[in-house]
Amino acid sequence: MKISGSNSVKPLSLYIHVPFCKKKCPYCDFFSVIDPFLIPAYVDGVCKEIQLGAGMTGSGCQALVHTVYLGGGTPSLLSVSQTAKILETVYQVFAVTPDAEITMEVNPGTVDAAYLSAIRQLGINRLSIGAQSFDSAKLSFLSRIHTRDQVFETLSGAVRAGFSNLGLDLMYALPQETSDAWQTDLDTALALQLPHLSCYMLTLEPGTPFYGQYKNGYFSPCDPDRRSDFFVHTSRVLENDGYCHYEVSSFAKSRQYRSNHNTHYWERGAYMGFGPSAHSFLPGVPPGPVGQRFGVRTAPGAGAEALPGIAGDAGPVRAWNMGDIRAWLDRLAVGGLPWEGHEILSPVQEMMERIMLGLRTDIGVDVNGLHREIRALMDRLAGQGLGVFFHHNSADFRAHRFRLTRSGLTCLDSIVDAIVRKIM
Ligand code: SF4
Structure with a gap:
């Protein structure tokens, strides 16, 4: 409709x-x-x-x-x-x-x-x-x-x-x-x-x-x-x-x-994928009747220990379909969801994905909502690379929104690696 x-x-x-x-x-x-x-x-x-x-x-x-x-x-x-x-x-x-x-x-x-x-x-x-x-x-x-x-x-x-x-x-x-x-x-x-x-x-x-x-x-x-x-x-x-x-x-x-x-993907919006090997992402699927349909009970909160201060609760769900087309068809033939697996993202995974995807785009990453250690790291990285790897836009900077320049995008993997090493 x-x-x-x-x-x-x-x-x-x-x-x-x-x-x-x-x-x-x-x-x-x-x-x-x-x-x-x-x-x-x-x-x-x-x-x-x-x-x-x-x-x-x-x-x-x-x-x-x-x-x-x-x-x-x-x-x-x-x-x-x-x-x-x-x-x-x-x-x-x-x-x-x-x-x-x-x-x-x-x-x-x-x-x-x-x-x-x-x-x-x-x-x-x-x-x-x-x-x-x-x-x-x-x-x-x-x-x-x-x-x-x-x-x-x-x-x-x-x-x-x-x-x-x-x-x-x-x-x-x-x-x-x-x-x-x-x-x-x-x-x-x-x-x-x-x-x-x-x-x-x-x-x-x-x-x-x-x-x-x-x-x-x-x-x-x-x-x-x-x-x-x-x-x-x-x-x-x-x-x-x-x-x-x-x-x-x-x-x-x-x-x-x-x-x-x-x-919508880069902004971490909800999507459902259909067909063999397709992925779905459902942010904030709650526990309870809807969540149970996704297999969500209580989120383990993994990662909360690694970064104190981040509450562990039911997180976003990522699911992936069977990649074998015949198995996918067989599952559907009996009325079952053809998921091969799913995971509930921990707060740390969630934060990493937000940073990785944001840095790919000209929207950048709003670090305000991030854990203080990550925010401090981003501040430091951006400070070191200001005008070279990060855009020097004072309004963005004051708002703690960081965007990579063209040169910064060539180092995207290294910047993300530095952040991952800090978190993991
Ligand atoms: S194999 Fe198919 S999906 Fe892959 S690049 Fe070629 S046409 Fe595209």
């Missing part, structure tokens, strides 16, 4: 993981399978899981859904009618705001103009297009299924379908990638004047084919100094062109084109 906003209910985001790909990319560690015959069963299963999820939040009426994100995998492998069935289920069982951001990840080479037009009619109003590059050699290295021309076809089909809120994913810092090659990708993207760009560095994730090739000496990854140079250059070039660098990898032409869904 679509309803108007209310102050008395908390915003909720929904993530729907569509775990199918035409082919596995050698760098990817997201869960997906290449068996399209499972798609019909998946669609039935995910609709059932959405219904179960709504039941857990009191028929969905205790929260207003303001973003829905179909991610993957490759959601654009679903047919229009399969996508419609999933979205209709969401609208039937959750309260969705009329201006909700409904995003779908689409991959060039899997969609045509008619498909894009049809999903626009379904209410999808934001597209994230997995281009990765316009360079044929880079696309080939990444084993992508699409060509440079298909990226442009997808973009023009999206614009003709009426999508004004859309963005591209681009990847850089590939082994031996030259500055010129990345600049050409950036120039091509800039010429398109898209509302949103996500620029990611290639990372070699353990367990992926690329990681094995790297370990076996087939290629050397881009070295850390070069990665920092790429990052700083990317940020500078895009900001000079009018983009706001609002999160480590995210750039938007204006506030209205920021990803509301991802911002």
